[in-house]
Each structure stands twice: as structure tokens, then as C-alpha cells.
Amino acid sequence: MVRSSFILGIVLFLITALFNYAEPAPADLAGSPYHRHIIYQALILFWIGIIGLIVIIVMKLRETKRIQDMDVHKDAEDAPFLD
Amino acid sequence: MISRRLEDWITERYDVEGLHRVLRAKYVPSHRYEASYFTGGLTLFLFVIQFLTGMGLALYYVPHSEYAYKSIVDITAKLNMGWFFRSLHHWGAQLAIASLFIHFFTNLLLKAYRKPRELIWITGFIMITVLIFFGLSGYFLIWDQRAFTAIRVATGGAGNLPLIGGPIKIFLRGGIDVTQETLTRFYAFHVSILPMISLIIIGLHVLLVQVHGMSVPISQKDKQGKPQPFFPNVFYKDLIIWLLGIGVLATLAVIFPAPIGAKADPMAPAPENIKPEWYFLFLFQTLRLFPGQIAGLNGETIAITVISLAVLFVFLVPFVDKRSSAGKPSPVYTYVGVFYLVYFVAMTVIGFLD
Amino acid sequence: MKLDHSLVSRRTFLNTIFGGWLMAIASGGIYAFLKFVFPTVGKEPDFVVLNTADFLDIPGNTMKTFAWGGKPGFFLKRDDGTILALKGVCTHMECNISYQSDVKKFYCACHKGWFDDHGRNIEGPPPKPLERFDIVITGQKLIIAKKGVQVDLPKA
Numbered sequence: 001m002v003r004s005s006f007i008l009g010i011v012l013f014l015i016t017a018l019f020n021y022a023e024p025a026p027a028d029l030a031g032s033p034y035h036r037h038i039i040y041q042a043l044i045l046f047w048i049g050i051i052g053l054i055v056i057i058v059m060k061l062r063e064t065k066r067i068q069d070m071d072v073h074k075d076a077e078d079a080p081f082l083d
Numbered sequence: 084m085i086s087r088r089l090e091d092w093i094t095e096r097y098d099v100e101g102l103h104r105v106l107r108a109k110y111v112p113s114h115r116y117e118a119s120y121f122t123g124g125l126t127l128f129l130f131v132i133q134f135l136t137g138m139g140l141a142l143y144y145v146p147h148s149e150y151a152y153k154s155i156v157d158i159t160a161k162l163n164m165g166w167f168f169r170s171l172h173h174w175g176a177q178l179a180i181a182s183l184f185i186h187f188f189t190n191l192l193l194k195a196y197r198k199p200r201e202l203i204w205i206t207g208f209i210m211i212t213v214l215i216f217f218g219l220s221g222y223f224l225i226w227d228q229r230a231f232t233a234i235r236v237a238t239g240g241a242g243n244l245p246l247i248g249g250p251i252k253i254f255l256r257g258g259i260d261v262t263q264e265t266l267t268r269f270y271a272f273h274v275s276i277l278p279m280i281s282l283i284i285i286g287l288h289v290l291l292v293q294v295h296g297m298s299v300p301i302s303q304k305d306k307q308g309k310p311q312p313f314f315p316n317v318f319y320k321d322l323i324i325w326l327l328g329i330g331v332l333a334t335l336a337v338i339f340p341a342p343i344g345a346k347a348d349p350m351a352p353a354p355e356n357i358k359p360e361w362y363f364l365f366l367f368q369t370l371r372l373f374p375g376q377i378a379g380l381n382g383e384t385i386a387i388t389v390i391s392l393a394v395l396f397v398f399l400v401p402f403v404d405k406r407s408s409a410g411k412p413s414p415v416y417t418y419v420g421v422f423y424l425v426y427f428v429a430m431t432v433i434g435f436l437d
Numbered sequence: 438m439k440l441d442h443s444l445v446s447r448r449t450f451l452n453t454i455f456g457g458w459l460m461a462i463a464s465g466g467i468y469a470f471l472k473f474v475f476p477t478v479g480k481e482p483d484f485v486v487l488n489t490a491d492f493l494d495i496p497g498n499t500m501k502t503f504a505w506g507g508k509p510g511f512f513l514k515r516d517d518g519t520i521l522a523l524k525g526v527c528t529h530m531e532c533n534i535s536y537q538s539d540v541k542k543f544y545c546a547c548h549k550g551w552f553d554d555h556g557r558n559i560e561g562p563p564p565k566p567l568e569r570f571d572i573v574i575t576g577q578k579l580i581i582a583k584k585g586v587q588v589d590l591p592k593a
Contacts, residue, residue, distance in 0.1 A: 003086075005453045009460025043337050049462045050330045054323050056455045061319045063451060068312075139474050163472040 111317045112299045113308035119193055120297055120317070121324050122186035127285065128325045129179035130214075132332070134278070136172040137221075144224065146270035148263045151226040152346040159343070166340055173341035174332055176218055180362050182328075183214055184427070191397070192420040195298035198408040201401040203295065206288040208398050213281050218360060220273040226266065228354050231347035234269075235261050236359070240370070243383045244391070261349070301412050364434030365427050366390065397423060481506045484582035486590070492579050493520075500536035503581065509533055510570065510581060511543075515554055522570040522581045523556045529563040543567065 093099060111120060143162065145154040158165040187207070190196060196204035223234045238261065242252035257264030299307060311317050344354070359367055373386035396403070406413035445453075487503055492512050495501050502525065503510045509525035513536065527534050527545040534545045534552070542559070543552035550561030557566045573580040573588060582588050 005456030005460065008453060008457025009464065012457060012461030039337055043334060046333055046462075046465075047330060049458070049465070050326050053455075053458050053462060054326055056451070056458055057319050057323055057326075060451050060455060061316065063447060064315055064319075068316075135470070139470060142474055143476075163475075163477065164469050165473060167469070168473050 106314050107312065109293075109313040110310040111313050112297055113311055114299060114303040114306060116193055116300055116303060119189045121321060122182065122189050123292070124321050125324055125328055126179060126182040126186050127289070128328060129175055129182055129332070130281070130285070132329075133172065133175045133179055133217075136168050136175060137274070139168050140172055141274055146224065146266055148226060148266055148347075151224060151266065152343075155225060155343060159341075167336060170336035170339075170341040171332065172221075174335045174339070176221060177361075178328070178332055178335075180214060180218055183211060184362070187211060188420070188424045188427075190298075191400070191423065192417065193298070193300045194404070194407045194413065194416065194420075195300075196401040197298075197404065197410075198401070200291070200295050200298055203288060203291045204401050205398075206284050206291065209284050210281065210288065213277055213284065215362060217273065217277050217281075218362065220269040220277070222360060223266070223269045224273060225343060226347045227344035228347055228351065229344045229357060231261065231349065232353045232357055233359055234265065237363070238265075240383075240387070243381070243387050245384055245388060248384075248387075301407060301410060304410075358434070358437075361431060361435065365430035368430040368434040368437075393423075481508070481583075483586045484580055484588050485510070487512075487579040487581065489574055489577055489579040493574070498538050498541060500538070505581070511536065512581070513554065515541075520572060521555065522572050524568040524570070526568075527563055528558065528565040528567060529561075534567075 111117070140158065143154060143158050143165070145151055155169070158169055160166070190204075190207070219234070219237060223230050238252050238255045241255060242248045244251060253259065255265070255268070256262075257268045358364065369390055370383065370386050373382045373389075375382045377385050400416065400419075401408065404413055404416045407416060443450075482505065485503065485505060492501055492503075495512075495514050497514055497516045497518060500511050500513045503512055505524060511523050511525040511534075513521045513523070515521070525534050525543075526532070527547065527550055529545065529548060529550055532545050532547040534543050534550075536542075537544045541554045543554075543556070544550070545552075545561070545563065548562045550563040551559050552563065552567050553559050555566075556569055558564065569584060571582045571584055571586070573582060578590070580588050580590075
């Protein structure tokens with residue numbers, strides 16, 4: 001599980017990094033219109049990343065709640081002893 | 084494979100299962116005002132971002148009156164992504180202080196300060212002073228015209244405190260005037276003294292929160308829902324808030340890059356329309372309410388004394404609000420809290436619009 | 438073709454995309470931060486221009502220092518009149534060296550390393566000879582250049 005998330009992480013990072021290398025130079029001063037567009041593009045990508053992560057966390061939250069509502073532990077308490 | 088062997092290495096030496104048990108046992112109350120529980124974590128998170136960006140900036144900033152301004156211009160113009168990290172640090176400070184005030188007023192109104200959490204309130208209050216001083220000292224390091232004037236006024240204002248004002252002014256300024264000595268001092272505060280103090284005080288504060296658990300407002304005591312386990316439910320919600328925090332921070336940093344004015348000139352007149360940082364505005368608006376002379380006494384001194392007493396009162400509120408410490412509803416102090424909040428917001432807004 | 442059972446459990450799936458996505462964002466952020474804290478390095482000069490008059494007429498067996506970026510450059514005139522220019526920095530741990538005219542050798546005080554008057558390391562820990570420079574004399578200008586560098590002076 002750790003390995004596959006590692007691989008997925010590298011893949012996603014490389015995809016976003018490709019965008020960086022598509023432009024010739026890193027953004028210096030947020031002055032010229034050319035560089036300003038790179039910055040806004042980076043900002044959009046960033047927000048996509050954040051929203052994506054929030055969506056995943058919400059999915060995990062709902063899954064956790066689903067499991068917790070099954071009252072897994074309560075079952076064990078009510079189980080009768082086999083004597 | 085490797086991860087399994089690493090796990091085994093750790094479990095052979097440390098009681099990880101015991102740690103898991105402790106963490107799984109942490110529960111968070113659920114009620115109408117449970118959103119207030121996220122304010123502290125957000126403040127801490129923004130504070131950590133300040134530490135990281137600050138450490139990066141400290142690699143390049145030169146704390147000498149001759150070179151300070153230029154080093155910041157170099158950071159902004161010459162370094163890879165320098166403008167971005169400086170902007171992050173600038174906006175991070177604004178958001179951290181804003182978040183801190185939200186945290187403060189939330190806990191004041193919900194009376195989380197009441198027994199047994201008085202020490203949490205005290206350490207938190209110390210943190211407000213520390214964070215504001217962080218903001219003041221950091222702002223001064225820019226050494227532009229605005230910053231220079233701001234510190235002249237701030238230290239000059241501190242000098243108006245009765246009795247202790249003079250020594251405080253000399254201590255802050257490193258002399259009788261705002262000079263290179265002041266810059267050195269404020270740099271020492273900003274990168275060394277205050278971080279050390281905050282590590283200790285925040286450590287205490289968070290530790291005490293773990294010990295006492297989250298406070299439930301008196302009105303909600305009998306209306307609580309099922310307690311939520313902190314791991315993973317509330318932790319995930321914390322993460323979401325923090326991610327949104329980063330998002331807002333980065334957006335502000337990019338769209339409104341950190342400003343810098345003209346280099347400071349100790350001989351030049353104060354710039355037109357100069358205002359202190361927004362979190363001081365309420366103080367300065369209050370000062371303006373007082374006339375220069377009251378019954379022969381210095382108006383400034385009286386104003387500062389009144390403000391100090393008001394601040395002292397709210398500092399000691401866990402000890403004066405006896406009703407809430409006994410677990411009883413305390414509407415008088417709710418009104419007091421509302422008054423403080425409305426006053427703070429109104430004075431800040433008026434100061435802004437002035 | 439439809440599978441009867443999922444290849445991974447719901448938990449594995451969720452944790453994988455969570456970890457992967459988090460790492461992608463984190464590595465982007467760390468990459469930006471690293472770019473910030475690693476400074477763009479400066480360079481030593483390719484050549485420096487000096488006045489012929491200041492250097493060519495020094496007596497034999499003397500050494501005159503010139504600036505090579507932030508480091509010392511040594512201009513040596515030997516007893517027989519031949520000249521040599523090299524970087525006055527020891528090849529061991531970059532201490533500044535000195536010229537001992539009584540023994541006609543360069544000496545590094547840090548670990549007692551010695552170089553002969555051609556810059557070769559002869560004694561002590563230094564692993565390599567001193568870095569030698571090319572000398573080009575055009576009238577009034579004495580140009581000291583890194584070995585192999587083409588010097589194009591602007592017409593001034």
C-alpha cells in the first residue's frame with residue numbers, strides 16, 4: 001500500500017512538474033504579463049491539487065463514518081459467554 | 084519487506100501499540116459550537132508555516148541598517164521564487180494573527196477559560212503578546228519608511244506607560260532613538276528570543292489542552308451529541324481546514340505580493356497617511372478618543388492606562404467570572420465578551436477607513 | 438470483462454490515492470522551497486586585467502598578489518626572469534598560501550603543505566598542484582586568464 005501510493009505520488013508530481021519545464025524560466029518578479037500567466041496557471045494547478053485532496057479526505061471520512069456506524073465494537077460487548 | 088522490517092525495528096524498542104491505544108482513546112465533544120475547536124489548530128498551523136518561511140528568508144536577510152532593505156529587494160527580485168516566499172511570510176503573518184484573534188474571541192465568548200482551564204487561558208494570552216510582538220518586530224526588519232516610522236511611534240507610545248514606560252522604551256530601542264541598535268535587537272527577538280519563548284509556551288498550551296480535553300460550553304452541557312474520536316474523524320476535518328488555509332494563503336500571496344516602500348531615512352518626515360498594521364488599529368483609534376490633557380494630566384498616559392486596565396481585566400477573566408467557574412451560566416460576561424469583540428472590530432474598521 | 442471481486446479493498450484504494458495525492462502536492466511545495474533555499478552560485482572570473490607596469494618589473498624571486506574574484510592570485514617572477522601566475526589557494530582544504538622566497542617554495546600553514554616554484558605539490562597533504570593561469574601581455578595590459586579561456590577584450 002505504501003509502495004503504490006509512493007509510485008502514484010511520483011507520477012502525479014512528474015505530471016505537474018512537466019508544466020514547470022514547459023516554460024523556459026522560473027518566475028522571477030510577478031511583473032511581466034508572460035510570467036504572470038505562469039503564476040496564475042501554477043495557482044490554478046495548486047487549487048486543483050488542494051480541492052482534489054479535500055475530496056479524497058471527505059471520501060475517507062465518509063468511509064470511516066460508515067464503518068463506525070456499524071457499531072463494530074458494540075457487538076463484542078453484547079456477545080453472550082459460551083460457558 | 085523493508086517497511087515491515089522498519090516496523091519491527093521500532094516495535095521491538097518502543098510501545099507503539101500503547102501509543103495507538105492512547106491516541107484512539109482521544110475523543111472530541113460534539114455540539115452546536117464544535118466548529119470553534121478548529122480555530123486553535125488553524126492558528127498553530129499558520130504559525131508553523133511562518134516558522135518555515137521565516138527560516139528560509141533568514142538565510143538571505145541582512146540585519147544591518149545599511150543592507151537590510153537591499154537584502155529584501157534582492158530576495159524579491161533575484162532569488163528563485165524569493166518573491167513568493169516573502170509574500171507567503173507576509174500574508175502568513177496577517178492570517179495567523181487574524182486566526183489568533185478569532186481563536187481568542189471564540190474562547191472568550193464560549194467561556195472556555197473557566198475552571199479548570201485557567202492556565203490554558205494564561206498561556207494563550209502570553210501567546211497573543213508574543214505573536215503581536217512577532218508581527219511588530221518582523222515588520223520593522225523591512226527597514227522601509229513606513230516600518231521605521233511605525234517603530235518610532237510604537238516604542239514612543241510604549242514610553243507613555245506610567246512608571247515603566249521609560250525603561251521599556253530604552254530596552255526596545257536599544258538606546259534613546261530608533262537606530263541600528265534597534266534593528267539588531269528586533270532581529271534577535273524575531274528570529275531567536277520569540278521563537279524560543281513560543282516553543283515553550285505553545286508546548287505548554289497544547290499539552291494542557293490534551294490534559295483537560297476540549298471545553299464544552301455551559302449551555303451545551305446537556306445537549307451534546309455522540310463524542311467523535313479525534314483519530315481519524317476530527318483529524319481529517321482539521322486537515323481540510325488547514326488545506327483551505329494554505330489555499331487562501333497561497334492565493335493571497337500570489338495575487339497581492341508583499342509590498343515594500345522607500346528605504347528608511349531617519350531624517351525624513353513621516354509619510355502621508357501612515358497607519359500602523361491592522362492589528363494595532365484598534366489601539367490607535369482608542370488613543371485618538373482621548374484628549375491631549377485631562378484635568379492637567381497627560382492624556383496619552385491616561386489613555387494607555389485605561390487600555391492596559393481593560394487588557395488586564397480580560398487577562399484575569401477566569402478569576403473574576405466566578406459564575407462560569409462554578410459551572411453556571413454567566414450572561415454578564417457574555418455581554419462583556421461581546422462588547423470587547425464589537426469594540427475591537429469597530430475600532431479596527433474605523434481605523435482602516437480613516 | 439467484469440470482475441467478481443475488486444482487486445483492492447476500499448481501504449487500500451482510499452489510502453493509496455490519499456497518500457499519492459498528498460505526496461504530489463507536498464513534493465511540489467518542497468521543490469519550490471528547495472529552489473528558494475539553494476542559492477544560484479556565483480562564478481570565479483574567467484580572466485582579470487592588470488597593468489603590465491605594476492607586475493612585470495618586480496625584482497626576481499618575488500611574488501605579487503592580485504585579486505582573483507574573492508581569492509588571492511599569485512604573480513611570481515623567478516630568479517631567472519621567468520614568470521608564473523597561479524591561484525594562491527591550497528589544493529588540500531582551500532587555505533590561503535604564502536611564498537617563502539628564502540626556500541623558493543609556496544607554503545600552506547594549515548597542514549604544512551609545500552609547493553615548488555612551478556606550483557607542483559612536493560610535501561605534505563596537498564593532493565594536486567596549484568591551479569596555474571595563462572599570462573597574456575598586450576602592451577599596457579597584463580591579462581591573467583584561466584587555462585584555455587579565450588580572452589575577448591571589448592574595445593574601450
